[in-house]
Amino acid sequence: MDEKTRTRVGGPEDPREGLEAVVALRRTLEALEAAQVENAFIAGWSWAKIAEALGVSKQAVHKKHARRIRARYPGEPPGRKGRDL
Amino acid sequence: MFTRFADRSRQSVEAAFEEARMLGHDSLGDEDLLLGILRADEGIAAEALSSLGVTLEGAREESEEMLTDALSSIGISLEEVRTEAGDAFDMRIPDNRRIPYSPLAKKALVEARKEMRRLGNNCLGTEHVLLGILDNEDGAAVRMLVRMGVAPEKLEERLFEVCGRAAG
Numbered sequence: 001m002d003e004k005t006r007t008r009v010g011g012p013e014d015p016r017e018g019l020e021a022v023v024a025l026r027r028t029l030e031a032l033e034a035a036q037v038e039n040a041f042i043a044g045w046s047w048a049k050i051a052e053a054l055g056v057s058k059q060a061v062h063k064k065h066a067r068r069i070r071a072r073y074p075g076e077p078p079g080r081k082g083r084d085l
Numbered sequence: 086m087f088t089r090f091a092d093r094s095r096q097s098v099e100a101a102f103e104e105a106r107m108l109g110h111d112s113l114g115d116e117d118l119l120l121g122i123l124r125a126d127e128g129i130a131a132e133a134l135s136s137l138g139v140t141l142e143g144a145r146e147e148s149e150e151m152l153t154d155a156l157s158s159i160g161i162s163l164e165e166v167r168t169e170a171g172d173a174f175d176m177r178i179p180d181n182r183r184i185p186y187s188p189l190a191k192k193a194l195v196e197a198r199k200e201m202r203r204l205g206n207n208c209l210g211t212e213h214v215l216l217g218i219l220d221n222e223d224g225a226a227v228r229m230l231v232r233m234g235v236a237p238e239k240l241e242e243r244l245f246e247v248c249g250r251a252a253g
Contacts, residue, residue: 024155035173
């Protein structure tokens with residue numbers, strides 16, 4: 001990357017770049033969690049099992065993800081039979 | 086908060102929230118306010134920006150590139166994360182999650198009002214919002230503009246040129 005396109009030089013002497021990386025990572029983590037919960041759901045995992053794997057309560061997972069996933073899969077999601085949302 | 090806001094600048098803030106949501110920003114940044122101005126279009130600010138080659142598409146891409154660069158600075162490839170997670174991976178903030186104003190976005194809007202008074206106007210237009218954004222010298226919006234090859238001083242100058250033409 002050349003000087004023109006980059007306003008800041010990276011490295012530990014530049015706290016801003018470090019903090020920006022945290023923000024970028026946080027946003028990416030949120031998207032990744034949403035995607036992997038959705039993947040597990042489609043694979044037929046129960047909320048309890050997903051919660052266990054994430055190390056959080058079932059209520060927490062349900063509260064954070066159920067509505068979004070339900071909206072994305074209005075019918076029965078593939079690989080998920082006879083389970084309630 | 087929106088007292089004296091012109092319809093267009095109010096719309097630009099609404100559009101900014103939509104842009105932030107789409108890009109996965111968990112708070113409304115001052116760069117999103119800039120995107121909102123570009124999306125609401127047709128104002129003095131949008132004219133100044135487009136005359137310097139700043140388009141909505143270009144700014145969106147730059148914002149995504151800033152995210153990619155920030156991740157790669159700590160050794161993470163967004164592309165790999167995306168590939169691993171599959172089709173379900175989407176940076177977009179879900180509709181049921183509210184996103185707050187970031188401190189810098191708030192500051193830009195406060196400064197916008199001051200700019201309006203300073204210029205002796207009594208209606209807050211997108212040009213004032215843009216000036217407010219430029220007041221955040223170290224904000225993401227200014228850094229984004231610089232990455233796109235637009236110097237803040239140049240943009241401010243162009244803004245006053247367009248304003249002058251609009252007035253006279």
